[in-house]
Amino acid sequence: MRKGDGLVERLVERGAEGGRILLAVLDGLGDVSAPGCGTPLGEAAKPNLDRLASEGALGQHIPVAHGITPGSGPAHLALFGYDPVEYFVGRGILSALGIGFEVQPGDLAVRANFCTLDGSGAVADRRAGRIDTAKNAALSARLDGMDIEDVRVFVRPEKEHRACVVFRGPGLSGDVAETDPGHVGMQPVRPVPLAAGAEKASRIIGEFLRRAHELLAGESPANGMLLRGYAGYSPYPSMEERFGVRASAVALYPMYRGVASLVGMEVMPCSNRDDQIRAAGDALSAGSDFVFLHHKPTDSAGEDGSFEAKKAAVEAFDSMLPGLLACGFDVVCVTGDHSTPCPMKQHSWHPVPVLLRGGPQRCGWSSTFDEREAARGALGTIPAVDLMAILLASAGRLAKYGA
Amino acid sequence: MRKGDGLVERLVERGAEGGRILLAVLDGLGDVSAPGCGTPLGEAAKPNLDRLASEGALGQHIPVAHGITPGSGPAHLALFGYDPVEYFVGRGILSALGIGFEVQPGDLAVRANFCTLDGSGAVADRRAGRIDTAKNAALSARLDGMDIEDVRVFVRPEKEHRACVVFRGPGLSGDVAETDPGHVGMQPVRPVPLAAGAEKASRIIGEFLRRAHELLAGESPANGMLLRGYAGYSPYPSMEERFGVRASAVALYPMYRGVASLVGMEVMPCSNRDDQIRAAGDALSAGSDFVFLHHKPTDSAGEDGSFEAKKAAVEAFDSMLPGLLACGFDVVCVTGDHSTPCPMKQHSWHPVPVLLRGGPQRCGWSSTFDEREAARGALGTIPAVDLMAILLASAGRLAKYGA
Numbered sequence: 001m002r003k004g005d006g007l008v009e010r011l012v013e014r015g016a017e018g019g020r021i022l023l024a025v026l027d028g029l030g031d032v033s034a035p036g037c038g039t040p041l042g043e044a045a046k047p048n049l050d051r052l053a054s055e056g057a058l059g060q061h062i063p064v065a066h067g068i069t070p071g072s073g074p075a076h077l078a079l080f081g082y083d084p085v086e087y088f089v090g091r092g093i094l095s096a097l098g099i100g101f102e103v104q105p106g107d108l109a110v111r112a113n114f115c116t117l118d119g120s121g122a123v124a125d126r127r128a129g130r131i132d133t134a135k136n137a138a139l140s141a142r143l144d145g146m147d148i149e150d151v152r153v154f155v156r157p158e159k160e161h162r163a164c165v166v167f168r169g170p171g172l173s174g175d176v177a178e179t180d181p182g183h184v185g186m187q188p189v190r191p192v193p194l195a196a197g198a199e200k201a202s203r204i205i206g207e208f209l210r211r212a213h214e215l216l217a218g219e220s221p222a223n224g225m226l227l228r229g230y231a232g233y234s235p236y237p238s239m240e241e242r243f244g245v246r247a248s249a250v251a252l253y254p255m256y257r258g259v260a261s262l263v264g265m266e267v268m269p270c271s272n273r274d275d276q277i278r279a280a281g282d283a284l285s286a287g288s289d290f291v292f293l294h295h296k297p298t299d300s301a302g303e304d305g306s307f308e309a310k311k312a313a314v315e316a317f318d319s320m321l322p323g324l325l326a327c328g329f330d331v332v333c334v335t336g337d338h339s340t341p342c343p344m345k346q347h348s349w350h351p352v353p354v355l356l357r358g359g360p361q362r363c364g365w366s367s368t369f370d371e372r373e374a375a376r377g378a379l380g381t382i383p384a385v386d387l388m389a390i391l392l393a394s395a396g397r398l399a400k401y402g403a
Numbered sequence: 404m405r406k407g408d409g410l411v412e413r414l415v416e417r418g419a420e421g422g423r424i425l426l427a428v429l430d431g432l433g434d435v436s437a438p439g440c441g442t443p444l445g446e447a448a449k450p451n452l453d454r455l456a457s458e459g460a461l462g463q464h465i466p467v468a469h470g471i472t473p474g475s476g477p478a479h480l481a482l483f484g485y486d487p488v489e490y491f492v493g494r495g496i497l498s499a500l501g502i503g504f505e506v507q508p509g510d511l512a513v514r515a516n517f518c519t520l521d522g523s524g525a526v527a528d529r530r531a532g533r534i535d536t537a538k539n540a541a542l543s544a545r546l547d548g549m550d551i552e553d554v555r556v557f558v559r560p561e562k563e564h565r566a567c568v569v570f571r572g573p574g575l576s577g578d579v580a581e582t583d584p585g586h587v588g589m590q591p592v593r594p595v596p597l598a599a600g601a602e603k604a605s606r607i608i609g610e611f612l613r614r615a616h617e618l619l620a621g622e623s624p625a626n627g628m629l630l631r632g633y634a635g636y637s638p639y640p641s642m643e644e645r646f647g648v649r650a651s652a653v654a655l656y657p658m659y660r661g662v663a664s665l666v667g668m669e670v671m672p673c674s675n676r677d678d679q680i681r682a683a684g685d686a687l688s689a690g691s692d693f694v695f696l697h698h699k700p701t702d703s704a705g706e707d708g709s710f711e712a713k714k715a716a717v718e719a720f721d722s723m724l725p726g727l728l729a730c731g732f733d734v735v736c737v738t739g740d741h742s743t744p745c746p747m748k749q750h751s752w753h754p755v756p757v758l759l760r761g762g763p764q765r766c767g768w769s770s771t772f773d774e775r776e777a778a779r780g781a782l783g784t785i786p787a788v789d790l791m792a793i794l795l796a797s798a799g800r801l802a803k804y805g806a
Contacts, residue, residue, distance in 0.1 A: 035457055035767030064804055065410060066785050067792025071805035084805065085410060091806035229806060344763050347803060349796045351783055371765055371781065381783030 008081070008389045011398045012244040019330030019359060019395030021245070021290045022280065025079060025256075026317055027072070028299030029336025030060075030352045030371060031310070032343060040301070040310035040342065041353065042370030048321035049314075049355065052332065053369040056357030059379020060371075061387055063338045069349045075337035076259040080292070081243060081388030082236065089262065090174065090231020095164045097258025099156055103233045108172040108201060111229040112155070112163040113180065114139060114222035117213075123184050127161040128222035136163060139222055143212050151204050155212075158254070165227065167205070173198040174230035176205055181226075188226060201230075238264025239290065243392060248283035250276040251294035260292055273316070277323040284327055289395075293324070302340030310342055331358035331395045333387070334369070354379060354387065359394030411484070411792045414801045415647040422733030422762060422798030424648070424693045425683065428482060429720055430475070430659075431702030432739025433463075433755045433774060434713065435746060443704070443713035443745065444756065445773030451724035452717075452758065455735065456772040459760030462782025463774075464790055466741045472752045478740035479662040483695070484646060484791030485639065492665060493577065493634020498567045500661030504559055506636045511575040511604060514632035515558070515566040516583065517542060517625035520616075526587050530564040531625035539566060542625055546615050554607050558615075561657070568630065570608070576601040577633035579608055584629075591629060604633075641667025642693065646795060651686035653679040654697035663695055676719070680726040687730055692798075696727070705743030713745055734761035734798045736790070737772070757782060757790065762797030 031039040063070045064084050073094045074084035092109035103109060114136060116125035131139075136157040143155040151169030158164055175195035179188045191209065193202040209225065216223045239247040241264070249260030249267050257267045266288070268279035280291045297313035317334075325332065332355075339350040353374035357363075362378035375381070379390070392398050434442040466473045467487050476497045477487035495512035506512060517539060519528035534542075539560040546558040554572030561567055578598035582591045594612065596605040612628065619626045642650040644667070652663030652670050660670045669691070671682035683694045700716035720737075728735065735758075742753040756777035760766075765781035778784070782793065795801050 032763045032765050033767060037767065039765075060783060062783075065792065066789035067794075067796040067801060068410060068414065069796065069801065069803045071803055074805035088805065094806065341763055348763065349793070349801070350763075350765065351781070372768055375765075375768075375781050375783060376779045381785075 007401065008392065008398065009242050011401055012392065013397055013399050014244040016397070018289060018397035020284060020328065021331045021391050021395050022293065022324060022329040022333065023079065023290070023391065024293045024295065024317070024324070024332070024334045025076070026295045026298045026314065026334065026336050028302040028338060028340025028347065030339030030341070030348075030350050031302065032339075032341040032348075032350060033371070039371050040307055041314055042368070042372070044311045044314035044318070046314055046318035046369065048318045049334065049369045050367060052321070052334070052357040053355055053366045053373065054364060056355060056363055057361040057379050058366055058369065058374045058377025059354045059356070060351035060374045060377070060381050061335065061354050061384040062351055062381065063384045067349050069347050070338050071347070072255060072337060073259055075384070076256065077263070078384035079335070079337060079387060080239060080263050081385060082263060083385050087236060091229030092164070092231035093233050093262075094255055094258045095158060095229070096166055097261050098254030099158055099164055100254070100257070101154065101156055101164065101166060103166065104168065105234055106168070106170065106172070107233045108167040108174055109231050109233060110165045110167070110227045112165045113226045114161045114163065115224045115226050116221040117224035122187050123181055123224070123226070125221060126180065126184060126226060130160045131222050133157060133159050135222065136161065139216065139219065142215055146208060146211060148204050148207050153208055161222070165208070167201070167208075169204070172201045172204070172232070174201070174232050176202050176230055178228035178230070179209065179226050180228045188224070191227065236263055240264055243388060244397065245289040245392075246287055247290040247292065248288040249292045249294070250279040250283070251292070252276070253294065253296055256294040265292060273320055277320055277327070280324055281327040291329070298336070299340045302342055303345055305342050305345040307342045329358065331356070331391055333391055335387070351375065351381060352384070356390065356394060359396065361394070410804065411795065411801065412645050414804060415795065416800055416802050417647040419800070421692065421800035423687060423691075423731065424734045424794050424798050425696065425727060425732040425736065426482065426693070426794065427696045427698065427720070427727070427735070427737045428479070429698045429701045429717065429737065429739050431705040431741060431743025431750065433742030433744070433751070433753050434705065435742070435744040435751075435753060442774050443701075443710055444717055445771070445775070447714045447717035447721065449717055449721035449772065451721045452737065452772045453770060455724070455737070455760040456758055456769045456776065457767060459758060459766050460764040460782050461769055461772065461777045461780025462757045462759070463754035463777045463780070463784050464738065464757050464787040465754055465784065466787045470752050472750050473741050474750070475658060475740060476662055478787070479659065480666070481787035482738070482740060482790060483642060483666050484788060485666060486788050490639060494632035495567070495634035496636050497658055497661045498561060498632070499569055500664050501657030502559055502561055502567055503657070503660075504557070504567065504569060506569065507571065508637055509571070509573065509575070510636045511570040511577055512634050512636060513568045513570070513630045515568045516629045517564045517566065518627045518629050519624040520627040525590050526584055526627070526629070528624060529583065529587060529629060533563045534625050536560060536562050538625065539564065542619065542622065545618055549611060549614060551607050551610050556611050564625070568611070570604070570611070572607070575604045575607065575635070577604070577635050579605050579633055581631035581633070582612065582629050583631045591627070594630065639666055643667055646791060647800065648692040648795075649690055650693040650695065651691040652695045652697070653682040653686070654695070655679070656697065656699055659697040668695060676723055680723055680730070683727055684730040687732075694732070701739065702743045705745055706748055708745050708748040710745045732761070734759070734794055736794055738790070754778065754784060755787070759793065759797060762799065764797070
């Protein structure tokens with residue numbers, strides 16, 4: 001348990017009129033720079049962000065801990081005020097939530113790849129030639145609904161070769177070997193138990209794979225399945241329970257909808273950026289106090305190593321800002337979940353810039369929003385998990401501690 | 404236990420090819436300044452450090468906690484990634500390790516001063532006129548090797564009037580009164596037990612002092628001994644176990660070699676600055692992944708209150724940098740263990756500047772390395788104990804946390 005944990009919850013002014021908060025997450029926002037060179041954020045033409053920067057306060061957050069490169073799940077949980085070590089969640093659960101599968105306490109969720117096995121049973125293609133999603137859906141339907149002992153098995157398509165398998169029944173531990181060998185030419189790993197108490201899960205998973213491979217035997221190229229990212233599910237206290245805010249998510253990608261629903265956010269339907277703006281307004285109209293907006297293109301561009309695409313992704317978000325501001329938010333925070341520096345083409349541990357406009361702030365320090373101004377900003381360098389308290393305070397939602 | 408403790412260890416990529424790290428500690432580096440005046444670090448002519456500053460990222464670390472002035476032991480442990488509160492080590496053990504004495508688990512190590520006692524048994528000189536080291540060695544040899552009950556007592560010279568006493572035997576607690584009264588004209592304090600379970604140690608120490616004073620009775624001026632800094636020894640997990648790096652130390656002073664060996668570093672032989680550079684290269688050739696270099700003169704100058712000497716000490720280190728860089732380090736970090744401001748002539752609690760060059764960094768922000776640039780640097784203000792994770796990440800030695 002973190003120092004001071006529980007303090008914010010105790011000070012939340014429930015039922016009082018508080019400001020309405022927008023948390024806009026530009027995925028993978030932070031970057032690094034060569035000497036004399038700027039970053040995509042710094043170089044982007046972003047008049048709306050720059051105006052907010054001059055009207056508000058800047059700072060930077062550390063997603064999980066210094067030096068730690070986070071995955072998307074932990075990074076978002078931290079931004080939502082959930083300690084990402086205490087509230088660790090496995091990829092299987094994130095996948096299940098991301099496709100809208102209603103996981104229940106006790107479920108064991110697993111990420112699955114359709115794969116190609118050769119005549120000897122070795123893995124010939126870990127992604128089965130990236131079969132299309134329709135084919136995936138047909139194959140998943142064929143495997144869906146098995147009963148093994150007292151366990152029901154759900155198989156649902158994600159995208160291309162990726163599916164999600166959920167085992168529902170008593171006593172299922174996730175301490176089982178992942179079956180993806182990670183390389184072609186190798187036999188799948190057997191799902192052996194890795195800890196005491198995992199024998200049942202190991203047996204059920206083994207039987208599931210045996211039957212699945214039987215059912216897929218005639219298929220080409222998807223005649224096998226590899227499992228990884230086993231994750232049990234125990235529900236979290238919601239943001240409303242913890243922080244007294246009704247929260248909604250406007251996110252286009254399943255993964256981020258999944259994390260949002262994990263902390264009790266209402267997931268608003270939307271399928272493009274205009275939808276996101278409309279949905280943010282709808283959420284406020286329906287009584288939400290807190291809207292999480294997820295913007296993916298910054299991360300995708302970083303993963304691709306494209307400085308120009310990342311700059312354009314920032315600019316695309318900037319153009320959404322007038323519409324978002326018109327929804328009537330009192331407090332607007334723009335940040336990333338982690339850094340995805342273009343030169344690295346992957347997530348990194350670097351601090352993430354934060355912009356906070358609304359509520360009383362030390363403002364007028366910066367006329368633009370970039371990594372350098374953020375590092376010198378009024379908010380200082382803060383753990384990501386503490387950002388929520390600052391948002392709540394800025395929205396007038398936290399009482400004084402002590403007399 | 405700190406938040407996230409154990410997280411770094413879990414993410415260390417063992418056996419993988421990672422970058423090679425130099426941690427150069429300019430002892431007591433940080434300083435304070437009068438309005439309009441610079442600091443020794445800021446005023447020093449240091450072309451090599453300035454170049455690294457522009458190529459890398461700056462920040463500042465808090466050695467133990469805000470407002471806490473650390474001793475050399477805790478300050479170095481923190482830099483090595485060991486929480487200095489959890490891994491507290493007493494001065495006696497540091498002294499023993501510093502002279503190369505091979506302490507064993509369960510040993511009770513104590514710092515000793517030869518002193519002068521007057522006819523009434525009161526302390527006339529707490530340092531026995533600072534007898535020379537040769538005389539110290541002769542007297543220590545005379546006291547060395549006593550057997551008291553089931554305890555063997557080792558007495559070894561340090562420097563001038565300072566010696567180290569190690570009690571080896573079962574059940575020895577360090578909760579015993581220190582015998583140095585701290586002032587002349589007073590009787591030595593009796594080594595009474597200060598907690599339950601310390602009776603045996605109290606008895607053994609009392610008997611050791613009785614016999615020692617008998618053996619020294621005819622001597623002048625060193626006819627007595629004062630004890631302080633009792634410390635038990637329990638070995639720490641090594642840096643290799645925790646962080647997957649083979650670590651070596653190039654330090655000229657016993658104390659720092661001692662702290663380094665406490666965390667499993669190989670202590671390289673060296674007796675001057677040129678040796679240190681050579682030894683750093685030798686360490687890499689022999690397979691080390693991490694080299695700790697200790698540079699004492701900055702601290703000595705700070706303790707003397709000499710701005711000019713401290714500036715010169717920074718310049719002396721700067722002139723070592725080309726040789727050190729030629730060794731082939733991938734990640735170079737230059738910092739201090741704590742601040743020793745010239746106006747204070749002692750250690751202080753102030754943040755300590757950090758320079759980090761190598762691996763992907765936000766760089767090009769500063770063209771020089773000083774306290775002010777460091778406070779505005781990309782790394783932000785970090786706990787010293789977290790620096791190791793940033794070094795490991797910069798060297799590509801940490802996996803991602805979560806999916």
